[in-house]
Amino acid sequence: MTILYTVKNGLYINLTNRCPCACTFCLRQKGDGVYGSDSLWLEREPTVEEVLEQIDNTDLTKFDEVVFCGYGEPTERLFDLVKIAEHIKQNYNIPIRVNTNGLSDLIWQDDTAKYFVGKVDVLSISLNSTNAEGYLALTRSKFGIKSFEALKKFAKSARELRISVVMTIVDTVTTLDEQKKAKQICDELGVALRIRPLE
Ligand code: SF4
Numbered sequence: 001m002t003i004l005y006t007v008k009n010g011l012y013i014n015l016t017n018r019c020p021c022a023c024t025f026c027l028r029q030k031g032d033g034v035y036g037s038d039s040l041w042l043e044r045e046p047t048v049e050e051v052l053e054q055i056d057n058t059d060l061t062k063f064d065e066v067v068f069c070g071y072g073e074p075t076e077r078l079f080d081l082v083k084i085a086e087h088i089k090q091n092y093n094i095p096i097r098v099n100t101n102g103l104s105d106l107i108w109q110d111d112t113a114k115y116f117v118g119k120v121d122v123l124s125i126s127l128n129s130t131n132a133e134g135y136l137a138l139t140r141s142k143f144g145i146k147s148f149e150a151l152k153k154f155a156k157s158a159r160e161l162r163i164s165v166v167m168t169i170v171d172t173v174t175t176l177d178e179q180k181k182a183k184q185i186c187d188e189l190g191v192a193l194r195i196r197p198l199e
Helices: 048-056 074-091 104-108 132-139 144-160 176-189
Strands: 004-007 010-013 065-068 096-100 122-126 164-170 192-196
Touching (some): 010 048, 048 074, 065 074, 104 144, 144 164, 144 176, 176 192
Parallel strands (some): 096 122
């Protein structure tokens, strides 16, 4: 099964297939992998040791960054993610990014931004929409209407803890007005916005 895969100059870690959302645009509905990877559907979730073994057998100098991002929401395994990131920080000199839906506070019923401090350099959080109703319609989050406020709170907390935060929206599923409103939201939160293409 595919635990590590590459996208451009990044080494990606596929930790889980679990996710509290069922986004209408999720890549998982369109195929088994991305950028020519093997299937990202896991037979079972890899243990921390299995992930570390594969990382230690990989030449990280070939990559610009390590990214927690696979066919699921990486913070479903928050504490395993943190252990893996800690090992990478201690042994390698490479930036670490987590691509997340930003719902880890709801997944874990805790303020979770603090767990990333010193372990993760960048949190890339899918903003997706500019309001709670639109967000829920796109993501079909199992946490319901409170999801949008929760992800904004998570982003703000992470920024206050000096973690670099980038919020993303997809260009083809948002209007220009929504993109302007998204920029306003990000400015209020003090985080960056990236309007990304649908991959
Ligand atoms: S949050 Fe990500 S993995 Fe989960 S359904 Fe949405 S796009 Fe797919």
